[in-house]
Amino acid sequence: MDHKHSVQKSEYPTEVSQDCAQLEPGDLIEVFEAEDRQHWAVYVGGGDVIHLAVSKLNQEGNVLKDPLSKVVHTSKYKVNNKYDMEHKPRPVHEIIQDATAKLGNKVAFDLLNYNCEHFATELRYGKAMSDQVQKSEYPTEVSQDCAQLEPGDLIEVFEAEDREHWAVYVGGGEVIHVCVQNFSMSKLIQEGEILKHPLSKVVKGKGYKINNKYDMEHKPRPVQEIIRDATAQAKAGIAQRRSHPASQVAAKSRAGF
Structure with missing residues (x-):
């Protein structure tokens, strides 16, 4: 599997269906929901992703499998396996197996310590990582x-x-x-x-x-x-x-x- 491909901003598709052929199972998908907010998911093939969806009512995370087109909706996205140079990706079958096993699980969401990017990177690399929120910039002790x-x-x-x-x-x-x-x-x-x-x-x-x-x-x-x-x-x-x-x-x- 080629881990080096990337998508430049000028290439971010707004129509998802025609672009799934470029995706490979195990890829991390970064969805640009707003100027300063992203959502992350793992592509599992067949046009579907598995991701940590957060309820706006109680901030509880739920592991769901959805069509990529539904997750992206009218937003933009790209493949972003950004940690591949630092951390070796796990075998694809293990990523898919573990992601599928988590379906339906409820997860305690924590923006700083376990957000949707932590969930996705943990599946791909075996280690939960996120640079959406740098703790050095976002202190918890005021x-x-x-x-x-x-x-x-x-x-x-x-x-x-x-x-x-x-x-x-x-x-x-x-x-x-x-x-x-x-x-x-x-x-x-x-x-x-x-x-x-x-x-x-x-x-x-x-x-x-x-x-x-x-x-x-x-x-x-x-x-x-x-x-x-x-x-x-x-x-x-x-x-x-x-x-x-x-x-x-x-x-x-x-x-x-």
């Missing part, structure tokens, strides 16, 4: 890391594989953020309250990173303005109905758009 933060920074908290929470760091180990009670993925507009909390309380052992991702496109506002406006809203205890995701609310505080 207190020792606040020295790296600067007031006005946007903080991205990884609550689940497909959900992030955003806040603005205001110094002293604290952030201001929109807190939604009884959050539901099915509701577009929900009531959120603007609160000031210790970063450690917001993160609660999850992964996070500084992500001032719009700085190249939009000049950040002066720090004193960011802190002043965020603090004023938090003190007022403003509760608003918001149709925008928390990332846009945080970005508006930093960049003013």
Whole structure:
């Protein structure tokens, strides 16, 4: 089996059916669900993949076998056996055998320690690996890391594989953020309250990173303005109905758009 083939971004297919001939059983499939989020699966032949699917309701992982076309849907994907140079792939029959044996299993999903990429790489290499979340960048212990933060920074908290929470760091180990009670993925507009909390309380052992991702496109506002406006809203205890995701609310505080 040739482990060296790859697919460049310009070649990412959006129509899956015509491309399965290029895939080989045991290949790792990286699905690009969003700009900064990927899903991973193992190709097992016949147009099917086995993957760790996560319930949005309880964050429980379920091992499923689905057509690749269903998993990709309208997203893009590529073959990405990225660890082949460092770790020898297991024999294909063992990958398929073990993947099939896991079907129907329920797995405790953990974004940092066992996500869908961990599941897929463990099948191919016999070792669970993921560089989606680098622990050095996404500390689980917050207190020792606040020295790296600067007031006005946007903080991205990884609550689940497909959900992030955003806040603005205001110094002293604290952030201001929109807190939604009884959050539901099915509701577009929900009531959120603007609160000031210790970063450690917001993160609660999850992964996070500084992500001032719009700085190249939009000049950040002066720090004193960011802190002043965020603090004023938090003190007022403003509760608003918001149709925008928390990332846009945080970005508006930093960049003013």
